[in-house]
Amino acid sequence: xxxxxxxxxxxxxxxxxxxxxxxxxxxxxxxxxxxxxxxxxxxxxxxxxxxxxxxxxxxxxxxxxxxxxxxxxxxxxxxxxxxxxxxxxxxxxxxxxxxxxxxxxxxxxxxxxxxxxxxxxxxxxxxxxxxxxxxxxxxxxxxxxxxxxxxxxxxxxxxxxxxxxxxxxxxxxxxxxxxxxxxxxxxxxxxxxxxxxxxxxxxxxxxxxxxxxxxxxxxxxxxxxxxxxxxxxxxxxxxxxxxxxxxxxxxxxxxxxxxxxxxxxxxxxxxxxxxxxxxxxxxxxxxxxxxxxxxxxxxxxxxxxxxxxxxxxxxxxxxxxxxxxxxx
Amino acid sequence: xxxxxxxxxxxxxxxxxxxxxxxxxxxxxxxxxxxxxxxxxxxxxxxxxxxxxxxxxxxxxxxxxxxxxxxxxxxxxxxxxxxxxxxxxxxxxxxxxxxxxxxxxxxxxxxxxxxxxxxxxxxxxxxxxxxxxxxxxxxxxxxxxxxxxxxxxxxxxxxxxxxxxxxxxxxxxxxxxxxxxxxxxxxxxxxxxxxxxxxxxxxxxxxxxxxxxxxxxxxxxxxxxxxxxxxxxxxxxxxxxxxxxxxxxxxxxxxxxxxxxxxxxxxxxxxxxxxxxxxxxxxxxxxxxxxxxxxxxxxxxxxxxxxxxxxxxxxxxxxxxxxxxxxxxxxxxxxxxxxxxxxxxxxxxxxxxxxxxxxxxxxxxxxxxxxxxxxxxxxxxxxxxxxxxxxxxxxxxxxxxxxxxxxxxxxxxxxxxxxxxxxxxxxxxxxxxxxxxxxxxxxxxxxxxxxxxxxxxxxxxxxxxxxxxxxxxxxxxxxxxxxxxxxxxxxxxxxxxxxxxxxxxxxxxxxxxxxxxxxxxxxxxxxxxxxxxxxxxxxxxxxxxxxxxxxxxxxxxxxxxxxxxxxxxxxxxxxxxxxxxxxxxxxxxxxxxxxxxxxxxxxxxxxxxxxxxxxxxxxxx
Numbered sequence: 001x002x003x004x005x006x007x008x009x010x011x012x013x014x015x016x017x018x019x020x021x022x023x024x025x026x027x028x029x030x031x032x033x034x035x036x037x038x039x040x041x042x043x044x045x046x047x048x049x050x051x052x053x054x055x056x057x058x059x060x061x062x063x064x065x066x067x068x069x070x071x072x073x074x075x076x077x078x079x080x081x082x083x084x085x086x087x088x089x090x091x092x093x094x095x096x097x098x099x100x101x102x103x104x105x106x107x108x109x110x111x112x113x114x115x116x117x118x119x120x121x122x123x124x125x126x127x128x129x130x131x132x133x134x135x136x137x138x139x140x141x142x143x144x145x146x147x148x149x150x151x152x153x154x155x156x157x158x159x160x161x162x163x164x165x166x167x168x169x170x171x172x173x174x175x176x177x178x179x180x181x182x183x184x185x186x187x188x189x190x191x192x193x194x195x196x197x198x199x200x201x202x203x204x205x206x207x208x209x210x211x212x213x214x215x216x217x218x219x220x221x222x223x224x225x226x227x228x229x230x231x232x233x234x235x236x237x238x239x240x241x242x243x244x245x246x247x248x249x250x251x252x253x254x255x256x257x258x259x260x261x262x263x264x265x266x267x268x269x270x271x272x273x274x275x276x277x278x279x280x281x282x283x284x285x286x287x288x289x290x291x292x293x294x295x296x297x298x299x300x301x302x303x304x305x306x307x308x309x310x311x312x313x314x315x316x317x318x319x320x321x322x323x324x325x326x327x328x
Numbered sequence: 329x330x331x332x333x334x335x336x337x338x339x340x341x342x343x344x345x346x347x348x349x350x351x352x353x354x355x356x357x358x359x360x361x362x363x364x365x366x367x368x369x370x371x372x373x374x375x376x377x378x379x380x381x382x383x384x385x386x387x388x389x390x391x392x393x394x395x396x397x398x399x400x401x402x403x404x405x406x407x408x409x410x411x412x413x414x415x416x417x418x419x420x421x422x423x424x425x426x427x428x429x430x431x432x433x434x435x436x437x438x439x440x441x442x443x444x445x446x447x448x449x450x451x452x453x454x455x456x457x458x459x460x461x462x463x464x465x466x467x468x469x470x471x472x473x474x475x476x477x478x479x480x481x482x483x484x485x486x487x488x489x490x491x492x493x494x495x496x497x498x499x500x501x502x503x504x505x506x507x508x509x510x511x512x513x514x515x516x517x518x519x520x521x522x523x524x525x526x527x528x529x530x531x532x533x534x535x536x537x538x539x540x541x542x543x544x545x546x547x548x549x550x551x552x553x554x555x556x557x558x559x560x561x562x563x564x565x566x567x568x569x570x571x572x573x574x575x576x577x578x579x580x581x582x583x584x585x586x587x588x589x590x591x592x593x594x595x596x597x598x599x600x601x602x603x604x605x606x607x608x609x610x611x612x613x614x615x616x617x618x619x620x621x622x623x624x625x626x627x628x629x630x631x632x633x634x635x636x637x638x639x640x641x642x643x644x645x646x647x648x649x650x651x652x653x654x655x656x657x658x659x660x661x662x663x664x665x666x667x668x669x670x671x672x673x674x675x676x677x678x679x680x681x682x683x684x685x686x687x688x689x690x691x692x693x694x695x696x697x698x699x700x701x702x703x704x705x706x707x708x709x710x711x712x713x714x715x716x717x718x719x720x721x722x723x724x725x726x727x728x729x730x731x732x733x734x735x736x737x738x739x740x741x742x743x744x745x746x747x748x749x750x751x752x753x754x755x756x757x758x759x760x761x762x763x764x765x766x767x768x769x770x771x772x773x774x775x776x777x778x779x780x781x782x783x784x785x786x787x788x789x790x791x792x793x794x795x796x797x798x799x800x801x802x803x804x805x806x807x808x809x810x811x812x813x814x815x816x817x818x819x820x821x822x823x824x825x826x827x828x829x830x831x832x833x834x835x836x837x838x839x840x841x842x843x844x845x846x847x848x849x850x851x852x853x854x855x856x857x858x859x860x861x862x863x864x865x866x867x868x869x870x871x872x873x874x875x876x877x878x879x880x881x882x883x884x885x886x887x888x889x890x891x892x893x894x895x896x897x898x899x900x901x902x903x904x905x906x907x908x909x910x911x912x913x914x915x916x917x918x919x920x921x922x923x924x925x926x927x928x929x930x931x932x933x934x935x936x937x938x939x940x941x942x943x944x945x946x947x948x949x
Binding site: 031032033036037038039040043044045046047048050051053054079083085086089092093094149152153157160161170171172173174176178180274275276289290291 | 404444526527528530532590592595610639643649823859861946
């Protein structure tokens with residue numbers, strides 16, 4: 001097993017470096033100029049030229065590539081052009097925010113998605129199944145930023161100003177501005193209420209998809225002979241469903257988990273924008289617009305690594321769920 | 329000036345949707361498990377519990393790892409900050425809290441973007457950054473009053489030599505950096521040297537084009553007196569001293585100029601001397617400042633507010649919600665279409681004030697169809713700009729005919745109603761210029777058979793500019809001009825219009841923000857045609873002569889007639905189709921008092937904002 005993991009990881013190195021190289025050249029050869037955000041009349045071209053020199057942009061592309069690659073291999077992602085801060089510092093500030101949000105969202109999504117999927121499968125074609133299918137499709141096809149705005153409207157604006165509920169959710173941010181003055185208990189509560197709307201709007205869309213997969217794969221499994229056998233030998237129904245059927249039905253869901261793992265790190269620009277959640281998605285998208293090459297490169301590198309790891313984790317999980325899958 | 333792309337919300341960005349892989353379930357389900365075997369493998373339920381617990385741990389850890397209440401953590405900070413920030417805390421805590429019912433409370437300001445380049449005045453040119461630097465965190469030598477006349481600030485007095493060869497400033501001696509060091513003439517000299525050093529790449533270096541740059545330009549007469557030499561007279565010679573915050577020599581002297589930009593001073597631990605001291609910056613999330621209790625009484629004393637939080641909320645709908653749910657107290661620059669909602673709300677009110685930007689369509693006179701001023705005038709007259717202002721700005725704005733804003737002393741009242749909407753006159757001008765309609769309603773052609781077709785470019789994600797291009801398309805079609813709106817990504821667009829040997833555009837919808845001093849040299853002087861902003865390519869001797877003279881006339885009474893002539897000339901030549909001066913809006917929460925804003929910016933009176941005691945936030949005083 002460990003030999004397999006090492007083999008996979010070694011194989012991934014040229015892949016990740018290849019991705020980084022392609023992104024580097026595509027980015028650097030695309031039109032646009034990092035210092036153009038400063039461009040304005042009465043800013044002389046000499047000043048912009050000097051800025052480029054100070055940022056190291058006056059060197060030819062291949063030279064910059066070698067320098068960037070060399071630095072990156074030692075863990076140095078350079079200095080962000082638009083934030084005037086080492087990229088490593090920026091990411092160290094932003095990445096935990098994304099992790100908290102997407103971990104919450106994914107936990108919610110997989111919990112809810114699997115539960116709903118199982119429920120639908122065992123009540124196949126019932127009214128509840130049909131209703132849940134409609135609801136799932138409704139959320140699945142909904143743009144997440146729109147859902148997010150609706151949640152803000154209902155649980156924040158209307159809840160507070162129109163319906164005057166005793167409790168409403170904050171519309172944005174990770175903590176309230178008084179956070180630093182709170183007791184530890186209040187801080188945890190403060191974090192959770194700020195997490196609620198963004199993670200629910202992310203999770204609803206994900207859960208809808210997961211529920212569909214789980215339902216489909218459960219339906220296939222419950223028709224198998226060994227399920228009938230399990231029932232025949234008198235096992236309680238919940239045991240048949242949860243232990244015998246669900247475990248076998250989880251393989252496609254695990255594939256999904258592997259696919260979603262990079263998302264833990266990439267974040268989603270829409271949700272982050274709507275909820276003013278300072279995360280990786282917005283960081284990288286803004287960096288692309290500003291031609292902040294070091295940040296984009298660091299982002300691309302991290303995502304590439306996560307895709308590789310996500311796939312590996314999914315493959316390893318198959319062997320946990322299905323003992324016949326062995327990696328030797 | 330600076331270019332605003334006003335990209336607005338990011339919702340227009342399209343992001344690839346996560347794709348699900350095909351179903352990879354094993355076609356051969358494994359046979360019945362025995363109960364015993366089941367127990368050796370972690371059950372789904374348990375792994376879910378583990379996952380849920382780990383989320384909770386992450387949240388709790390994030391919640392607890394922040395030190396004692398009200399304090400910031402120095403963990404992970406660069407060494408410079410670890411050294412400097414405790415000194416600031418120590419100095420500020422030696423002062424008493426000011427007494428008085430207005431003192432106290434936290435204001436939360438919400439805005440769409442980061443404070444780009446932070447508090448480092450030597451590398452920034454961003455509007456929000458410069459507002460925070462000059463009115464809150466740093467001090468400038470001078471400020472200007474509502475009539476834009478200079479008033480004392482860090483400089484107690486100043487004297488411009490009669491022959492305009494130098495200016496001497498006498499500084500206050502009661503101003504301290506937030507770490508306790510006194511602010512002296514050496515700081516001013518340091519700031520000047522770095523700002524004029526090409527290595528620094530200070531974006532606004534041109535501020536000092538009329539001064540003697542470098543060490544020769546500056547004489548420190550004593551700790552609080554400094555003289556700066558002027559190379560060429562200029563009408564607004566004092567303006568740079570209003571715009572540039574003085575920086576601390578004792579902290580930054582050893583930093584090589586080329587590395588000032590990335591120094592942690594800018595965004596991690598700035599130390600200023602203004603009425604507010606830096607407390608904390610979280611990237612893309614917030615900036616927190618606290619009252620500087622040592623701020624001189626003679627300049628109004630410490631600010632009323634205890635704490636000031638600038639929150640970055642990138643979506644305007646969310647910003648509006650936060651204003652209406654009173655999570656933010658001031659909403660910076662809401663778009664005009666949110667104005668009615670803010671006006672109607674019980675929780676907030678709307679402030680509108682004149683500002684320094686204008687929106688226009690820049691024409692490329694190198695294109696044969698746009699070379700004739702009559703065609704450009706016709707285009708302006710065929711565009712119903714009143715309707716544009718009413719529809720796009722909901723009336724919060726003024727029609728523009730030249731780049732001098734209405735609040736400015738040089739504004740020419742007489743051209744206000746020029747080039748009003750008149751399609752008949754536009755048709756006449758086009759006929760006169762040789763563009764005739766082959767049949768009624770068809771696109772005009774000239775004698776050479778060329779069609780009067782224009783592409784108007786605008787940048788991605790800017791709804792207002794898209795609307796303008798589309799409105800013009802419809803209205804110009806009425807007089808026989810075919811307009812094709814064309815959307816281009818911002819950085820690419822800049823490249824197309826700014827690169828002298830490219831200039832790949834006919835017209836472009838864009839905006840300028842002017843400084844307090846108006847100077848169109850870079851836009852219209854014929855010597856700048858091959859510089860980045862010589863978009864129009866206009867070469868006109870009368871314009872050149874006026875631009876050259878206007879720079880030199882110090883006396884406003886003498887300058888006004890020349891400014892009038894210049895603005896009349898712009899109306900005639902229409903190098904741009906000037907569209908409007910939008911007013912700037914702000915949403916102000918009902919708990920706020922003393923929030924006044926004017927053309928100098930949102931933050932001009934921030935030290936006088938206050939919150940009645942019973943309306944303050946629960947914690948953090």
